[in-house]
Amino acid sequence: MGFYLYWIVHISSQAFLVDMIDRFTNPLIQEAYKRISSLPKVEARLSYHDGVHIDFKASQDEIEQIRDVAKGLKPWRKGPFYLNELHIDSEWRSFIKWGILASRIKLEDKDVADVGCNNGYYLYEMLKHKPRSLTGFDPGEIFYAQFCFLQHFLSAPIIYERLGIEHLEEYQKKFDVIFCLGVLYHRSDPIAALKSLSRALRPDGEIILDTLIIDDDKEVALFPKESYAKMRNIYFIPSVSALKAWCYRARLELVEVLDMRQTTIDEQRKTEWIDSLSLDSFLAEDLQTTIEGYPMPKRGYFRLKRSK
Numbered sequence: 001m002g003f004y005l006y007w008i009v010h011i012s013s014q015a016f017l018v019d020m021i022d023r024f025t026n027p028l029i030q031e032a033y034k035r036i037s038s039l040p041k042v043e044a045r046l047s048y049h050d051g052v053h054i055d056f057k058a059s060q061d062e063i064e065q066i067r068d069v070a071k072g073l074k075p076w077r078k079g080p081f082y083l084n085e086l087h088i089d090s091e092w093r094s095f096i097k098w099g100i101l102a103s104r105i106k107l108e109d110k111d112v113a114d115v116g117c118n119n120g121y122y123l124y125e126m127l128k129h130k131p132r133s134l135t136g137f138d139p140g141e142i143f144y145a146q147f148c149f150l151q152h153f154l155s156a157p158i159i160y161e162r163l164g165i166e167h168l169e170e171y172q173k174k175f176d177v178i179f180c181l182g183v184l185y186h187r188s189d190p191i192a193a194l195k196s197l198s199r200a201l202r203p204d205g206e207i208i209l210d211t212l213i214i215d216d217d218k219e220v221a222l223f224p225k226e227s228y229a230k231m232r233n234i235y236f237i238p239s240v241s242a243l244k245a246w247c248y249r250a251r252l253e254l255v256e257v258l259d260m261r262q263t264t265i266d267e268q269r270k271t272e273w274i275d276s277l278s279l280d281s282f283l284a285e286d287l288q289t290t291i292e293g294y295p296m297p298k299r300g301y302f303r304l305k306r307s308k
Contacts, residue, residue: 119146194250
């Protein structure tokens with residue numbers, strides 16, 4: 001049975017929405033943002049069950065208007081989201097990953113950050129854990145636009161900063177818990193990234209890290225020449241031993257392996273909400289290696305703390 005949390009909220013003001021248009025550089029996103037400001041004003045109820053559910057009173061014509069705006073914000077990578085009967089079927093079924101982590105964390109009355117937060121899916125999941133504050137970091141324009149679309153209905157107490165991991169150490173606030181999910185292998189200097197995370201922590205804070213992993217006892221990492229599962233922005237995929245060595249160089253300690261499991265096409269797959277291919281198209285026919293011949297995607301979930 002899903003855990004349900006109900007949140008009665010009002011949408012952001014139209015003046016705020018119009019003001020935000022100037023923050024986008026892509027004309028298509030600017031136009032989508034203008035359309036967000038024309039959506040109906042509602043009171044919404046937030047709940048959770050295999051995704052984030054946003055329920056409110058709306059006519060069928062209004063739901064179709066909302067659907068058109070959401071379609072204009074593709075690709076939806078994280079989710080799913082349900083706005084009444086509208087199902088935004090994202091590429092990732094993110095509740096699977098959150099289900100791995102939710103029972104292993106304590107966020108109540110803590111200042112929490114999500115680095116590489118995408119459209120804020122995990123931040124919405126974190127709300128029910130009653131943190132003191134929630135801050136998301138992601139420079140991606142389309143992801144921020146999706147977050148603003150969702151906030152039109154929710155106005156949840158979440159701060160969203162269009163900043164990257166490299167900006168963390170200069171950010172004015174420090175955090176008790178920092179989530180870094182699916183980011184590290186996109187960084188060409190993973191040790192520098194870990195240092196930035198460490199410097200953004202309070203002394204007794206912790207990092208919840210999710211990253212691709214290879215099976216090897218030695219301190220080695222896979223460095224794909226051109227791409228990994230057709231992703232060209234993949235740099236280093238470490239063994240657990242290599243990750244521990246990176247942490248040592250970054251003055252962190254890998255204190256707990258929370259889970260290790262292979263990514264499957266049940267968790268990540270093509271849907272009508274991304275307009276592109278997904279994991280099933282990037283694996284070999286026997287589903288034993290990637291299309292390039294590398295090991296299948298395997299993720300490790302780790303708890304890191306500052307070294308003493």
